[in-house]
Amino acid sequence: MLNFECDYMKGACPAVLQRLIETNMDETLGYGADPYCRSAIERIRAACGCPEARVYFLTGGTQVNATAMYAVLRHCQGVISPVTGHINHHESGAVEATGHKVIALPGHDGGKLKAEDVERYLKDYWADENYAHIVEPGMVYITHPTELGALYTMDELKALSSICRSYRIPLYLDGARLAYALASDKTDITLEDIASLCDIFYIGGTKCGALFGEALVIPRPELTGELFSIIKQRGAMLAKGRLLGLQFDTLFTDGLYARNGLNAIETADLLAKGIKDKGYSFLIPPQTNQLFVIMENDRIEELRREVSFSMWEHVDADRSAIRLVTDWATSKTDIEALLALL
């Protein structure tokens, strides 16, 4: 069975696994007070160009999103998200469960927020004489890449950042698949750019070569107080915090995180080219490691016998879009095998 179902099916990339093995019997203090966490924080600060950034390690994306919004939003504030944003659609209401509304605006070109939509919403909100009766937009949430694999351009990100700053609200970037955004040549946004333009974001590990874990980064520490207690209170503080620190320390040593991203992008590009050559079209133009390919329903049923993938949506009576995902471990052989079946 070929596997293109998603990018969190395997364990850890080899170097991460190796470090976990090597350090298994080390004895360190818990809750992040260990040398691996400290080292990982320094490496991430360096990679972001933010020597004073707050960095915390948590175990999953929904956990990071809900914890960060709980920590940062004030009462009566909500968070602007594209309709298809992960927090709006696929987190079982985790943000609302912390008491905050997700204010959904339309997405464009694969689920991206448009700066002008955000600006209009903010302007209208503050112009409404009854604004105090309405949830105050207190944050802007984007995913990069989006749930559909789309990427913001530098201009788009700058425009969003600029609006957020003029309204003094933080811009939050959900980087569950950040390695794949950074490796793509469809955008020139770097990690330093993100740290400069966003106010809070997370660097995804689970889908990008870690066994599990995400790194929450607050580039300018004045945005929040110390978050230790809040993370603990949310049940999001791993007792053996070093497990997370160690992984990010490894991923941010010698460019491993970038290489993990690059492998997925190169194999996805190869796959996209092959698919195009065979005459299929895409739901949205491929940009990262997720390809949304439109196929006849019969063809899809056949393919299922030998390949694992997700159904995405119906396109018309006869055709649907399927999702094919590459990752840090996908090989060219896998791609060739899949293309041979198409």
Add this chain to the structure above:
Amino acid sequence: MLNFECDYMKGACPAVLQRLIETNMDETLGYGADPYCRSAIERIRAACGCPEARVYFLTGGTQVNATAMYAVLRHCQGVISPVTGHINHHESGAVEATGHKVIALPGHDGGKLKAEDVERYLKDYWADENYAHIVEPGMVYITHPTELGALYTMDELKALSSICRSYRIPLYLDGARLAYALASDKTDITLEDIASLCDIFYIGGTKCGALFGEALVIPRPELTGELFSIIKQRGAMLAKGRLLGLQFDTLFTDGLYARNGLNAIETADLLAKGIKDKGYSFLIPPQTNQLFVIMENDRIEELRREVSFSMWEHVDADRSAIRLVTDWATSKTDIEALLALL
């Protein structure tokens, strides 16, 4: 440096690590829909003698406690806990953050709840004509072993269970260190007894040989609905759920969990005997893998240079209690080395 600081300083026990390595490149569905989780659930059900139990794997104790109470308590209900209960004291208010009061009753003999105290509280509550203005006691929470390493006797657990049942409220057992309770000869309570007498409990992995993770068990599934969405909403659902399932599958194969417990208990017993022989006394009689030894403050300062441990509390002007903890990996050599220093 000898390490008796706590039981979550090392990684995983060898067999668990081995399985993580072997299965690293397996590709499984996420969120617990994998064969390792299914197998682990069956093994835990068998070990508990509850073939229909609901079993979920989460990443840490505070997370399990807060998630379970959020799921089970109704609005306006609180949970009865001993004053020293972990939820009352050491979880940054995680239970209250889900909206529920922790109703603290005095602890006895190392932080145990007394059935008669619980009964009196419940009786008085329902006899108060203004009870609807007061938080309703909706659950009883105990830890076994307690935060001070104390164990309930079978009679004590039966008495608590009986009162909870007569008032139709669930009895919750926090088993962060359950392996060490099960292995101790100071109580004859088995896992099957716990599953029979308690209504919800968790089997600790993090402190008992897993890399990380806890198994929440609801022996009689009618207590709650399906908890998947609630766990997801709390950010407590690991995408690579198999990492947790695999560990518990291993721990509950061929008695590994019991062996892990036994090692800690045997080394703790050896240590306790040696300490007693040297004339020290204990804050409370040793029962599991945590020993609370009373020493002169000067002596403690000296010991610190070669041994890592926790300060517990001041006993009098000159003496304090320190905590020494053994675990699944403590060796007799470690014990001898420590005793040589005392």
Add this chain to the structure above:
Amino acid sequence: MLNFECDYMKGACPAVLQRLIETNMDETLGYGADPYCRSAIERIRAACGCPEARVYFLTGGTQVNATAMYAVLRHCQGVISPVTGHINHHESGAVEATGHKVIALPGHDGGKLKAEDVERYLKDYWADENYAHIVEPGMVYITHPTELGALYTMDELKALSSICRSYRIPLYLDGARLAYALASDKTDITLEDIASLCDIFYIGGTKCGALFGEALVIPRPELTGELFSIIKQRGAMLAKGRLLGLQFDTLFTDGLYARNGLNAIETADLLAKGIKDKGYSFLIPPQTNQLFVIMENDRIEELRREVSFSMWEHVDADRSAIRLVTDWATSKTDIEALLALL
């Protein structure tokens, strides 16, 4: 200054005020345990044709909405509302603050939910293989009349009720202006119909002749447990509960609530006819006591000097819609005076 700004500017209708004066020095038990509350509950049960209904008196609409949803929705459930629904737009996020998502569907014909939209949403939700990751629709919320004064027809309400029942979720009706819906001849829905077709609703007092207060009604008591403690916990339990009971007792004696509604409707009809005769058009066809009249902006500015009303929205570059509201106390003289100015 003529006042058509809104229907909660004045105090109480004369009969309600008279009873408050007469009973001022009575001494009754607090928290609803008084004869006035008991009598009011019986009168409301009789008017609804539901002899076992649970009835509670609270002080305002946002309070009732948030308390009722907090009480009824289970964790991970949200409430379907039209985009313009009061809970979605004008309650400062009160529902989300209780942890529940408002799932906004498009409104039609003045902010009404369409049964087919609701059905499609529910069907799609349960057909989604990842539904457990998505907020579960656990209630349907409508306002009658809507925020734009529109009314459901009997067929529309029956269709919504039927869908809710086939999916076993409650239908909630926000009746902040219910007196005006009941008095209008644009729909033939009675209070008994509402009690029969909806599962939870409130009868608005504040805007319909009471000094303040709303009556929450749960026609079939098995929907919820006793709500006293939840109402108390939310700070929504008035110590002098009799103040609310007394008002509803009065409003539901000798048809006062209906007469209050009728006055607003008759004067609104008179006003609508006059406005139409003068050649103005309406944003939506007048149905209850709120008229949304389209006017030249210059004309609006002139009118402001002698009449108090709300601006509603811009229609085009030169024209806007204003809102004119009648109530239980509006006189024909007021209408004539206003028409003379148009």
Add this chain to the structure above:
Amino acid sequence: MLNFECDYMKGACPAVLQRLIETNMDETLGYGADPYCRSAIERIRAACGCPEARVYFLTGGTQVNATAMYAVLRHCQGVISPVTGHINHHESGAVEATGHKVIALPGHDGGKLKAEDVERYLKDYWADENYAHIVEPGMVYITHPTELGALYTMDELKALSSICRSYRIPLYLDGARLAYALASDKTDITLEDIASLCDIFYIGGTKCGALFGEALVIPRPELTGELFSIIKQRGAMLAKGRLLGLQFDTLFTDGLYARNGLNAIETADLLAKGIKDKGYSFLIPPQTNQLFVIMENDRIEELRREVSFSMWEHVDADRSAIRLVTDWATSKTDIEALLALL
């Protein structure tokens, strides 16, 4: 039947009722944007000697307490309260439902917090190396008079204020019965003193002559942001806000609030003297308008036939304490009638 049950059994004092009648048909804007609220705010500011105080009007004590703590406490903070504090015991867990722990310390002399207890708790908290795992004490809550009618002395209040300030946490005073504290000669604390020494408090109306309502006062506005939206979100913002403003405007005109307090105190003093003369003793020395009288159980049963009052607690096998409460309307004739029965 003589009524000494509690101080919220009657309606409004005559002057308040009169103003409600006179202004009933006034047409004002809602949500506090009316001249009565503005005037009441200015009068309260003047009475407090705080010309910039934030002042809000809410409908009940539990509502004020929970709203204020929700607004002021940061995540992971709790509020220190005496065990018998109203928020700890009699509000159905309203504070915990906002996510915050009530940290209960022992009460003294009728439920008063001792400054040294608070200081020790704060000192120990910050000295604990694991403090980040423990709920941070973020506010101190007291009632004045206490639930047992006891009063803080100026020295006691100064000591509490001083400790709170040295730890930079707000001191909150629950003044549900504040009129009775201010009128008592057992303490010399004035309203200005409270505004100077406390950081947030409320002036009770419901029990002190208003029909209903409480005034939340934040003497130095920098403690919080504008609270309108939070109050609205909590369902605690009355649409006809003027009803509350008008009442407090009246209570703070020509010393009415003080006179209401004085009547209760004078009648309570008369009653206390008579009771003492008849040889009864008190559970705690009478200080305000609540007397806790110890009587034979048989005697209590007899008295019940002609007087309404609360049972308080059992004193020994044969005797119990009952509570007798006077208010703004109690007459000397009432007292004489009661004394004749004792």
